[in-house]
Amino acid sequence: METLHYLSLGFGVALQPENLMFALMGCFIGTLIGALPGLGPANGVAILIPLAFTLGLKPETALIMLTAVYAGAMYGGRISSILLNIPGDEPAMMTCLDGYPMARQGKAAEALAISAIASFMGSLIATIGLILLAPLLARFALTFGPAEYFALFVLAFATLGGITGKNPMKTLMAAAIGLIIATVGIDLSTGTQRYTFGVLELYEGVDFIIAIVGLFAVSELLFFIEEKAGAGREMIKVNPLKLKWREILSIMPTTVRGGILGFIAGVLPGAGASLGSFITYTLEKKIVGKKGYFGEGDPRGVAAPESGNNGASSGALVPMLTLGVPGSGTTAVLLAMLVSLNITPGPLMFTQNADLVWGVIAALLVGNFMLLLLNIPLVGVFVKILSVPPMYLLPIVTMVAFVGIYSISHSTFDLYFMIAFGVAGYILRKLEIPLVPVILGLLLGPEMEKNLRHAMQISDGDWSILWGSGLSIGLWLVAIIGLVLPVVVGPILRRRMQAAKEKVG
Amino acid sequence: MSKFNDRVFGLIMLVIAVAYYYGATRFPVPFGGSEAVGPETFPKLLAVILAICSLYMIVKPDPDNHWPVARTFGELGIAVVTLVVYALLLEPLGFIVSTTLAVGTLCWRMGARPIKAYLTGLISGVVVFVLFTYGLELPLPLGLLEMN
Numbered sequence: 001m002e003t004l005h006y007l008s009l010g011f012g013v014a015l016q017p018e019n020l021m022f023a024l025m026g027c028f029i030g031t032l033i034g035a036l037p038g039l040g041p042a043n044g045v046a047i048l049i050p051l052a053f054t055l056g057l058k059p060e061t062a063l064i065m066l067t068a069v070y071a072g073a074m075y076g077g078r079i080s081s082i083l084l085n086i087p088g089d090e091p092a093m094m095t096c097l098d099g100y101p102m103a104r105q106g107k108a109a110e111a112l113a114i115s116a117i118a119s120f121m122g123s124l125i126a127t128i129g130l131i132l133l134a135p136l137l138a139r140f141a142l143t144f145g146p147a148e149y150f151a152l153f154v155l156a157f158a159t160l161g162g163i164t165g166k167n168p169m170k171t172l173m174a175a176a177i178g179l180i181i182a183t184v185g186i187d188l189s190t191g192t193q194r195y196t197f198g199v200l201e202l203y204e205g206v207d208f209i210i211a212i213v214g215l216f217a218v219s220e221l222l223f224f225i226e227e228k229a230g231a232g233r234e235m236i237k238v239n240p241l242k243l244k245w246r247e248i249l250s251i252m253p254t255t256v257r258g259g260i261l262g263f264i265a266g267v268l269p270g271a272g273a274s275l276g277s278f279i280t281y282t283l284e285k286k287i288v289g290k291k292g293y294f295g296e297g298d299p300r301g302v303a304a305p306e307s308g309n310n311g312a313s314s315g316a317l318v319p320m321l322t323l324g325v326p327g328s329g330t331t332a333v334l335l336a337m338l339v340s341l342n343i344t345p346g347p348l349m350f351t352q353n354a355d356l357v358w359g360v361i362a363a364l365l366v367g368n369f370m371l372l373l374l375n376i377p378l379v380g381v382f383v384k385i386l387s388v389p390p391m392y393l394l395p396i397v398t399m400v401a402f403v404g405i406y407s408i409s410h411s412t413f414d415l416y417f418m419i420a421f422g423v424a425g426y427i428l429r430k431l432e433i434p435l436v437p438v439i440l441g442l443l444l445g446p447e448m449e450k451n452l453r454h455a456m457q458i459s460d461g462d463w464s465i466l467w468g469s470g471l472s473i474g475l476w477l478v479a480i481i482g483l484v485l486p487v488v489v490g491p492i493l494r495r496r497m498q499a500a501k502e503k504v505g
Numbered sequence: 506m507s508k509f510n511d512r513v514f515g516l517i518m519l520v521i522a523v524a525y526y527y528g529a530t531r532f533p534v535p536f537g538g539s540e541a542v543g544p545e546t547f548p549k550l551l552a553v554i555l556a557i558c559s560l561y562m563i564v565k566p567d568p569d570n571h572w573p574v575a576r577t578f579g580e581l582g583i584a585v586v587t588l589v590v591y592a593l594l595l596e597p598l599g600f601i602v603s604t605t606l607a608v609g610t611l612c613w614r615m616g617a618r619p620i621k622a623y624l625t626g627l628i629s630g631v632v633v634f635v636l637f638t639y640g641l642e643l644p645l646p647l648g649l650l651e652m653n
Contacts, residue, residue, distance in 0.1 A: 054643050167567060173518065173558035176551050180525060183548050192532050192544040195525075218588070225580050225615060226573045392622075395611035396629045398588070399604055403633055406595065407643050415592035423585060430570050431514055449547040456542040 003135055010358025014366050019064050022057070023363050026065040027370045030072020034079070035382050037086045037390070039397060041073035042329035042436075043216040047397065049209050049337050050404030059341045060356045064363040066337055067317075070330055071123060071364060074273070074313045075371050078115040078306055079382055083108060083235050091273035091309035094281045097500060098294060098301030100236075105297050109241040109379075114299050115306040116375040117248060118255045122307030123368045125259030126266065126314030131361060133267065134350070137322040141347035146454035147465050151475035153448045156325040159269035159482035160437050168483045170433045177433075178441020179448070181206050188446065189453065201413050208336055208442040210405055210414050211421050215435050217401040218422020221394050223429070238383055241376075251303040254284055258307030265308070266315020269327055269482065273312035278497055280308030314364065321357060322347055324447070329436040336443055511566030519559035526552035583614055599648020604630030 013019060033044030045066055052062040077092030082099035095115060102111040144152065157175040158168075184195045185205025196202040258280040265276030284304035285294045294301045313330070320331040324345030338345045349357055375382075405414050425435055452466075459465035467473050529548040573581065591607035598606075609626030613619050637643045 055641060169558050169561045170567075173555065173562070176555040176558060177518075179551050180548070180555065183551070187544040190544050194532065194544060194548065195528055221611070222581055222584060225584050226577050228577075228616070389617075391615035391617045392612055392625050394615070395608045396625070398611065399608050399629060400633065402588075402591065402595075403600075403637065403645070407637070407645070412592050412595060415595070416589065419585065419588045419592065422588075426581075427514075430572070431510055432567060432570065452547060453542045456546075461542070 003131060006135075006354055006358045007131060007362060009355060010360075010362035011366075013060055013355050013359030014064065014362035019061050019359070019363065020366070022061050022065040023068045023367050024370055026068025027072045027367050027374055030069035031076035031079075031371065031374060031382055032072075032385060033069065034073035034076020034092075035386050036076075036393065037080050037084065039220070039393075040090070040216075040329075041070060041077075042212075042333050043220060044073060045069055045330055045333045046209070046212040046216050046336075047401045047404060049333070049340070050213070050408050051400075052337070053340070054404070054407040059343060059353075060359045062341065063334075063337060063356065063360050064367075066334060067360050067363060068367040068370075070313065070334060071310075071367050072371055072374075073330070074123070074310045075116065075119045075375055076382065077309070078119065078302075079112065079379070080386060082111045082115065082302070083238070083383065083386065091277045091312070092305075093274070093497075094277040094305035094308075094500065095302060097281065097305075098296070098298050101295070101297035102299070102302060103236045106239050107297070108236050108238045110243050110247075110299070111297075111302050112238070112379050113241055113243050113376055114247070114251060115302050116372060116379075118251065118258065118303035118306040119310045119375070120368055120372040121252070121255035122259040122262055122310035123314055123364070123371075125256065125307075126263035126311035127361070127364050127368065129260075129263045129267075129311075130314055130318055130364070134318050134322050134357075134361070137318060138347040138350040141323050144347075144471070145469075146451040146458065147468060148472045148475060149451040150448060150455055150466060151472040151479065152323060152325055153444055153451070155269060155475050155479040155482065156327070156444070157437055157440065158479040160327070160434075160440060167432070168486050170431075171437050172483070174428070174433050174435070174437035175441045178438035178443075179445045180441075181211070181438075182208075182442045182445025183449070189450070201411075206417070206442065207408075207414070208439065209340060209408070210418050211442055212333060212336060212439055213401050213405055214418035214421025215425035215428075215439065217398060218419060219425030219429060219435075221398050222422065222426045224390055224394050235383075235387055238380065247299065251299055254300045254303045255307040257284065257287070258304045259311040262308035262311025263315040266312035266327070267318045269319065269478070273309045273316065273328065274497075275493075276312030276315075277305035277309040278493075278500070280311075281305045281500075282496075317364075320345065321349065321360075324349075325444075326440065329439070332436060332440050332443060336439070339443060507569050508566035510569045510572075511562045515559040515562030515566070519556055519563070522552045522556040522559060525555070580614055584611060587611055587614075596646050597648055599650050600634050600645040601627075601630045601647075602649055604633070 033039050034041060048066060048069060052065060077087060078095045078099065081087045081092045081095040082103050085096050085100040087093040087096055099111045099115065160171055184202055186203055187194055261280045261283065262276040265279060266273065281301065281304050284300055285292065288300060292298050292300060316328045316331045320326040320335055326332040326335045335345055343349065343353055402415060405418050428435060455465050467476055526549055529545040529552065532545045587607055587610045591603055594603045605623060605626040608629055609623035612622035612625050634645055637645050
């Protein structure tokens with residue numbers, strides 16, 4: 001009952017005309033961002049944060065817009081999977097498998113429509129899951145003390161590489177680099193200057209928004225230059241849509257299974273959207289069995305991964321909103337938005353900022369309907385924009401990133417910093433050191449240190465408080481499993497995903 | 506497959522970890538005496554973790570990724586220099602002029618025809634300028650185009 005009350009409060013926020021408008025804008029931009037290869041959701045949301053700032057939006061409006069972008073990006077990823085056989089973002093990889101063959105058989109419009117419906121169902125199911133699960137988890141998280149939080153942060157880092165992650169040591173190293181950068185600046189509790197080297201601009205520490213935009217946007221530009229992918233690829237033309245109700249109904253069971261499975265994959269630490277869409281696709285193939293023609297343009301092969309990755313992306317919001325610990329790159333960027341709006345994420349947010357949290361959740365529901373409407377009739381618009389070659393697009397995107405950063409502080413120093421982060425991001429990616437833990441480290445660093453200090457003050461300097469309660473021991477165990485499991489199971493899963501990828505070819 | 510990259514990077518990070526740890530030992534004692542966990546504890550912890558990871562990378566490096574050939578490296582260098590110059594000239598030249606140059610150069614180096622490239626730069630610069638200055642009321646520097 002309580003949940004319903006809050007939800008109606010949320011709808012009150014989400015349905016305000018201003019918020020509706022920004023949600024619609026976010027959905028549109030998000031779909032675009034998702035559709036464009038080379039502009040992943042994390043990247044896109046990162047570029048938009050400074051803009052949301054300079055617009056002076058209210059916190060809930062800004063967050064609603066960016067959540068809409070996030071949801072939209074998951075819709076958009078499928079467009080380039082189906083038409084270009086290039087996933088617009090990583091989770092959309094599995095959609096290539098049957099989406100592209102369908103498009104080549106002259107059923108591009110059907111594939112796009114089916115995937116839009118599947119995305120809608122996946123998001124809808126997962127958002128309902130979010131509404132049911134989030135308040136429970138938030139209430140549970142209220143029992144966490146500083147020691148548990150410290151363990152939880154460690155868990156977040158340990159599982160961030162994901163089960164499919166290649167080298168857990170590199171994930172750990174990336175996290176350490178991020179945390180180290182976060183210690184630069186004046187220490188909040190003692191006022192000690194740390195690693196500022198007397199440079200005035202470093203006193204306040206490194207602004208993580210600059211770091212995020214640099215790491216994602218600028219390094220992406222450099223990668224495109226290296227791969228000489230400026231010209232883009234040839235695209236399949238979209239035919240007029242002929243879709244029968246019967247066909248839509250026939251994929252419904254698939255989307256329900258996909259949405260539920262995706263949601264679970266999204267909530268669990270270390271799984272994420274890519275694995276979500278992979279699992280749903282594989283499972284669907286097993287369930288349908290020999291009756292299906294997976295890999296050759298089976299509509300269920302389009303519906304399954306799309307409902308899976310959209311379910312997972314809504315599911316990933318659960319740990320981000322309730323615990324303040326994001327499980328993916330994009331949710332980390334959303335968290336950055338919260339932190340820079342001076343909202344402390346975590347269980348207290350559900351009571352202290354109830355209108356904001358529930359506004360965002362309601363906006364997810366509203367946005368999902370908008371996205372469905374945007375994505376079926378307006379798909380042509382997105383296809384048009386998709387045909388702009390990256391050699392024009394990426395420089396413009398980089399310029400928008402520049403403007404965004406510049407307009408925060410009107411300082412060119414920040415721009416140099418951003419470029420430096422871009423070059424660093426390029427090098428790290430070359431060495432296969434993941435960027436998301438770096439960002440998470442930057443974001444969570446201050447909070448993590450604060451919790452460590454609190455825990456130590458409680459115990460009067462006794463380190464054993466960190467594993468003093470059953471709950472924290474449990475969290476440490478999961479963290480250790482999160483580091484060990486990729487070494488054991490990772491190679492097998494990776495090989496299977498690789499095999500699937502090669503089939504796309 | 507050489508495994509050079511990881512070793513070099515691991516070594517650099519190891520040096521950084523040591524320097525970072527040393528830095529933490531040099532913090533002045535905070536006002537009011539030291540506590541169980543002072544400003545230096547967390548950095549020291551991080552330095553140890555970074556050092557362990559670096560050692561692991563040195564001992565067990567992954568195979569190298571392909572680094573771009575010299576020419577591509579040149580292109581990457583041009584792109585980075587373009588961005589730095591863009592930041593440098595943003596205020597003196599103004600937003601529209603510097604954007605035309607920067608976006609134009611990037612498009613051109615990525616394979617567009619020069620005229621089309623710089624035209625893209627000009628158009629995108631003007632559009633964003635108008636949008637920011639009049640639409641969002643966030644003035645961007647005009648620079649050379651400023652009329653007194």
